[in-house]
Amino acid sequence: MDASVHDPSVIKVDGTFYVFGSHLAAAKSTDLMNWTKIADGVNAANPLFNNVVTSLADTFAWAQVTDLWAPDVVKLADGKFYHYYCACKGDSPRSALGLAVADKVEGPYVNKQILLKSGNWGGPGEDGVTIYDALTMPNVVDPNTFFDQQGKLWMIYGSYSGGIFILEMDTSTGLQKPGQGYGKHLIGGNHSRIEGAYVLYSPQSKYYYMFTSFGGLDANGAYNMRVSRSLNPDGPYLDAKGNDMANVKSNPALPLFDDATIAPFGQKIMGNHQFALAAGETGTPLGYVSPGHNSAYYEPSTGQYFLIFHTRFPGTGELHQIRVHEMFINADGWPVVAPFRYAPLSKNATTLSAEVTAADAAGTYKMINHGKDISTTIKASQEVVLAANGTVSGSASGTWKHDGSNKITISLGATGTFVGVLSRQWNTNASAFVVTWTAQSVDGVSIWGARTGN
Template sequence: MKRNLFLKYVMLLLLTTLVIPSAVFADDTEVEIPTFTEGSVHDPSVIKVDDTYYVFGSHLGVAKTKDFMNWTTVAAGVNPNNPMFDNVVEELKEALEWVESDTLWAPDVIELNGKFYMYYNACEGSSPRSAMGVAVADDIEGPYKDQGIFLKSGMWNQASEDGKTYNANIHPNAVDPHAFLDKDGKLWLVYGSYSGGIFILQMDAATGLPLEGQGYGKKLMGGNHSRMEGPYIQYVPETGYYYLYVTFGGLGADGGYNMRVVRSENPDGPYVDAEGNDMTTVRGANGTFFDDKSIEPYGVKLIGNYLFENMTSNSAGIGYVSPGHNSVFYDEETGKQLLLFHSRFPQRGEQHEIRVHQLFMNDEGWPVVAPYRYAGEKLEKVSSAEVSGDYKFINHGKEITEKIKKSVMISLLADGAIAGEVNGTWTIEGDNKANLIIDDHAYHGVFLKQWDPISKSDVMTFTAVSEQGMTIWGSQQEEMSDEDTVGYVKKVLKLGDTRAIIADISLPTTSSFNTEISWKSSDSSIISEQGAVTRPYAKETATVTLTATISKNAIIATKSFKVVVLPTDGAESVSEEKTDVAAAAVTKTTNQGVWIGLMLLAIGIVIFVVIRKKRLNGDK
């Protein structure tokens, strides 16, 4: 009997072990690690069909996903085997021959009248000679049937779509289409790249073709070959605005591609940026090509080249190079927004992949982009204790540049101050609204916990946009060992250009993470350990080595800097000598004058007394 009871107990224990999830027995700190399957589609334009999300891109690349994290390739390459067409080379022969090319550029697909309309385009590449048409299919994955070309550009010395001779300074390049329905159900098509700028056409929803008599449509921004392309318009009911996303710069790894956004109350504009600038006036200077300086102050810059550095190892960290040509998925039921784009990466050349980041609207009605790729995160209530700490910080600024902005360290202190590489204040409003003031600029956004692929953990982040249209990101840094801390400070410690010093040098004595820095000079008569500079009188420069000792607790490291101090100018010395001689001469002259004056005064007094005495005697 006892043996039977024992066997029953063992069986019950085994069943319990099988039934109860293993997570119950796991460490409370265990974190579910997200998985990603990469896809490579350039210029991804998103469309949802049932429970699947598709992106269509250049070279007839197509991929799909159910979670925005794991992608499956559907099609790639403009060749007879691409499943989107029975034979795309034959089907779109007219467009390919017109532009003298063998490939297609960024398309867009929209569902209309129970069918799928693909707005395709082809371009010669070195000129704006392009053709845009529409093909229709019953199924999202094709096959698509061409309905013909409806727009051309680059017809040199010929009448263009508006009846005037084509002029690439003012007329658009007929590429990069995006078709969308406005809040009233009207169909529009926005398009354009470089050349005359970004334009918009009103379309016939029944045919998918432009309404007659519009020519190239209405201009929204750009011109004079300014580098703007890849327009995408998304209406957001919560704010009542249409948001026009556009990418500035060049798409290559050295092109400085970066995403920007402007907004309007109407689908066809006018669109303005955060400072209220009318984008219809934004273009390159007359007579220029690719005049980035004329356009980079405008638009709200969302993402450019950046790198969140790895603070605890020599690996490169996480970042993007030339991210851009985006689309947006807006969930009408939940209001959730996702930004889809392609990006290149540091030290990986021209290799590119799809990336998806979540979008949020700040209190000013501008979208802010989550710093890390989407991994299913949600906005939640955060506390000051969770937010305060050390952060890797990126300011995307407004530049169009191929340079990669590397993170710097800042601290969000418990008292609401911001210290480190930038200074200011921070507050939480409501559950998760982020308000930061940095260098006198106010930024508004959100605090959000996200998956950090460097630390492989969920970390606090922030994203915010300023009233000047600049985006900042922060990623909370895990607590580092003293060795890692000192190593990081040594890595980032700089004195600037020390090749021609003529004034005192500012030598930092403290840095991030409570590290201390002391200095030693190889020649304190030229540069003191406090940074005071005494320039030599010799004709030759003086070279001094400044050595920093960086310490935290028992960990110590040193870093040396060679400093070249220029001699004083000979003219300065002569001038100083002349000044001294002149001053001495003035002093001497002044002293002589005083003595002569005193002597004359004494003689005058004596004469006065003598004369006065004689007069008195005569009277007697």
């Protein structure tokens, strides 16, 4: 069962995954495959609040709109659930970000207070002194609140405008610690199209990963997901070439929403793409348009990583749904995303090994090259052959080698050297689990391969 929740932010509670998204939508799943919507719409009937319209009246008054954008829910030590909500006027960064609390994850949430405001034109920003400037100060939306390895609580937030910022929070109240203003700037500015930040820590690599979406969210917006990393929760966050994301922002001399200046930076993990149907495959060819605004989850019991996001689809306009893909940490310490939506190998009729040997990996694939651009172009798959002798031929040429433990390196000459992970993923067009790889270069380009035959 599929559900539509834009900007899905995940939290796991007693074995059930919940996602909370824009327009006060929420859904739940026990298997990360089948989603049941439990709330939607900013109206008095939404069960997440006892009449959200009156509960958050001060927020809606400030934002001059009765709507809510991307939220986040976190459980604090008191066992209660803290719902960080935000409202934005939309055509300007006049926004409010606040906090509501509930005893149960499904609510009802009781409003606590507004934490941050933006868009106070002609008046001061959050430091109470400096006049609000949308080129350098944030639009206070898209919160993600997370604990670091020392037990400190942080909130990362922001969209377009002055970029993405981070604040240290009080672990007992859920409010920001005083005296920080808007906090520390991490990425973006000058109205660059960067938003939807989410931080995930990997106990495997010991890095904090900051996911962001570049581009615009609609079908023509070229949304794509990127990641950078840091040894510290509050940065600096770097890409594989060592670029500090704090320097990544649009050029104010160029027209508004200049993408060209920001496109070279960060590790692009997914953008517009579509797999062609191979011989014997049926159904609508799998592909995504403007996938983004993700959250992410690490499952300690299995050591698995999951990317949870919304996406649109080729040829279906603004229809969007939740998708979940497994992620892996490659040999270079970067997340790489499986090419197909998640399904456990246990779903197969016969037992399948999670191990993909060198012999298993040799064969014909349809390959997606996600590139590094911010563009509405749908990247179509091309056929490549990974031969048993270690050569790559077809639409790309080079060499490949199996590095043991499901690791693979694919060298494609000037296109780059891609460090990746092999796995078996469910290809709905083939109605089968197939061998796949997902790999990434130091340039921040990701390639995917899905096995199509011998």
